[in-house]
Amino acid sequence: MPGTGLRVLITGADGFVGQGLVAALARPGMAAALLGAPLDVLLLADRTAGRMPAGLPARWKAGDLADPAYLASLTEDPLDLVFHLASLPGAAAEGQPELGAAVNLVASQHLALRLARQAREGGPVARVVFASSIAVLGRLGSDPVGDAHPPAPTLSYGAQKWMTEILLADLTRRGEVDAISLRLPGIVARPPGAGGFGSAFMSEIFHAARARTAYRCPVSPGATAWWMSRPTCVAALAHAARLDPARLPSGRSLLLPAFHAPVGAVIEALGAALGSEAVAGINFAPDAAIEALFGRLPPLVAERARAAGFQGDETAGQLVARCLADLDG
Amino acid sequence: MPGTGLRVLITGADGFVGQGLVAALARPGMAAALLGAPLDVLLLADRTAGRMPAGLPARWKAGDLADPAYLASLTEDPLDLVFHLASLPGAAAEGQPELGAAVNLVASQHLALRLARQAREGGPVARVVFASSIAVLGRLGSDPVGDAHPPAPTLSYGAQKWMTEILLADLTRRGEVDAISLRLPGIVARPPGAGGFGSAFMSEIFHAARARTAYRCPVSPGATAWWMSRPTCVAALAHAARLDPARLPSGRSLLLPAFHAPVGAVIEALGAALGSEAVAGINFAPDAAIEALFGRLPPLVAERARAAGFQGDETAGQLVARCLADLDG
Incomplete structure (x- = not known):
């Protein structure tokens, strides 16, 4: 019989934000509090395995997200919740365009499309918490910026994050995933x-x-x-994971406070x-x-995020x- | 020695718009007039080979764009100009999400990224004329709509076209392709x-x-x-192929008149x-x-397109x- 707890995947689990999230979940009693339900499976994905967190049903699976076989192995078993944090950051993606597109764009799409297939085949509709970036916005003027500001990325990294947001919003519209894209500032x-x-x-x-x-x-x-401190960012990721979809805007992309x-x-x-x-x-x-x-x-005017209960420093x-x-x- | 003429690829060459474009190029003397330069190579791609046009340096290459090996074969030799017309249309893509994503999204991206690599490796910076769609806009109100109208697609087809526009605009910003996305109405x-x-x-x-x-x-x-007649659409595609980049908006996406x-x-x-x-x-x-x-x-207010010399019915x-x-x- 399947358990009643959550089956969770974290990509980029050994990155800066991922390590913070795993550490927060590993504090005694905190996994259920942060995610709103007990944790049954925690699959940790990154290029190399990181520290094994104590007291969690965790398993590291190391590999290259650009490798379709590895990506498929991450979605072999049903997933209820995915924190998609893995990415090649801005300047690195700009300088290594093939790798940037492979990680930030192609791998993100494969992951999203596999999760959509899981739902179409009768599995769970996974909540996806996607670490997008304020890089989607591009160069800004001096006027305050809110969620309605039209993206115009000036780095490939921003364009890749934006395209992933659009795919996740479309799959959410189809009812095949239930995604939230958080446009993270500098953590x-x-x-x-x-x-x-x-x-x-x-x-x-x-x-x-x-x-x-x-x-x-x-x-x-x-x-x-x-600016955003890592603890505040981790709290926002967890809040996004347990948030009632009714509190989210239809586009499912949010600027954080x-x-x-x-x-x-x-x-x-x-x-x-x-x-x-x-x-x-x-x-x-x-x-x-x-x-x-x-x-x-x-x-920055993060009205939608504040209305949905997100907090800042x-x-x-x-x-x-x-x-x-x-x-x- | 390489010729001085254009090496051109048309995807979806046996589709409705593609057939019209090939027929227009095949009229005596028209290829050079429409494209602004003589034609050296015309690679015609579709799932099955269509009619061979008379008097053109044309070659059919039939295959499935979702097959990476086929896609690679299309970009084996340098290309100066690509008309990317192939797509799975709206209702079909909505009903067959895997195929829709494979053709409209993944194949378009592979093609764009391969053309970018061609430029990085010292080859030509290809002009890409992408058949996007007004489906990127989504549901519209009663107010007139222009190029600044923010996309909000309500079909996966529209989301896929929009994502491809964003990728092409980013690769254009990088100087690796020189793309124009035409948001085609009902042809x-x-x-x-x-x-x-x-x-x-x-x-x-x-x-x-x-x-x-x-x-x-x-x-x-x-x-x-x-509405747009096929002859007017074909004229717009050819105009886009020979247009001076200085006459194009930075986002490189255009609503046609x-x-x-x-x-x-x-x-x-x-x-x-x-x-x-x-x-x-x-x-x-x-x-x-x-x-x-x-x-x-x-x-519809297609000011940018009219300013750039595009015409309508x-x-x-x-x-x-x-x-x-x-x-x-």
Whole structure:
């Protein structure tokens, strides 16, 4: 007899966000609380197996999402819930177009189409929580941006995320999956030296402050970004997993309530938390291209997400406190 | 030594629009006039080989676009120009989701990504003329619709066309293809009994009038549609093939200047051309679903396309005359 609990797949489970999600689920009693139902199966997918979380019905399955046989093996057994987090990030996808298309586009589509087939063949209609990106929006002006803002991606990564959103929305319309695409902002603090992210400075300032080292920040102190701590991101993913579809907009794509602030304000909050000498080594050497892409974000109006119960980091102090606690693990 | 002429691929070359395009190219002297340069190679692709056009350097290559090996064979040699017309139409794709995704989405992407690779490997940057569809727009209100109208497809076919537009626009931004997506309206008059088109009534009235037979039209006489004769569509495809990229909008998707008119007006023009007794057998049994999807199209403002030199059928009489001449072909 099948259990009554959830059969869950996490792709990109050993990535920055995936590790945070797995760790949150592994806290005693938290899996059922976060997902709204007990966990029967937790399939963890990534290129290499990560740490085995204690106390969870977890299994690592390592492989390359661009390999159709591997992808098929992930969807062999019925799935109720899929966190699709795997991707090749922006700058890396821009520089390796074949790999970017294979991972961000083709693999995402194969996964979505296989889940749709599962439903057509009488299996469950899987809730899919897709880690999309604000990169779908492209270059923004100075006016506040909301969910109605038309996407116009300026990176292949953004175009690939957008196309996946459209496919998931169409399969949702067909009743074959039940998807939510979260347009994630810059999640911090990523591990130091993580490649492929033009927005890496958003995390590097945390590491510089904690280590009290020098850091040349490639944007000016006034550069505004959309920030979200990893714990807040993980809470949003879990909220999306258990959310009543009636609370979701028909397009199923959501901007999250990221924290809109200049880099300088976050550095100031780091100084307040760690002592002003901790951030004394941070100086600024703005790169026009990085500043234009990641440092001129206008105010964000995430009304739909707030109405659906998603929360953000509401102050620089809260953002910094959550990130530091997360880094201290 | 390579020739100085164009190496051209037409997918869906044996479909309704494809046959019209091949026939137009085969008229003496017309290939160079329509494409703006002499034709060196014309590769014609479809599931089965069609008629061999006289006087052209043409070769049929039959196969299934969903077969990667076949698709690879089409892009083995360098291509300067691709008319990507092949697709599984709306109702058929909605009813056969695996096949629809394979043809309209996956095959289109493989083709686009292979052409991009051709450019990265030092080959030509191919002009791609993609037969997209007004199905990307989804249900429309009564306000006039222009190029800025945000897509919200209500059929998988429309979602698949839209995703392909986004990929082609991104590869164009990268400089790896040079694409134009034409959002085609209902092209008439398709062969009688063609399956898979909810909009088949737009063609069936022509066949009923020519044959002086009875026809139950599934929309009311007041149902408004966007019409385009096949000769006008073929002229638009050729115009797109030779158009200076500087005359194209950055998104590279265009609504064409289709003729906006009620079914009754087209039937009246058919009566004027063929005699009122020719249309006496046409009666109306409106189907709410078909009327809602294909019979409530608002006025169309195709400013960008007109500015770029695209033309439409400007009156019901012109539409009917061109379709009848085409059918008498």
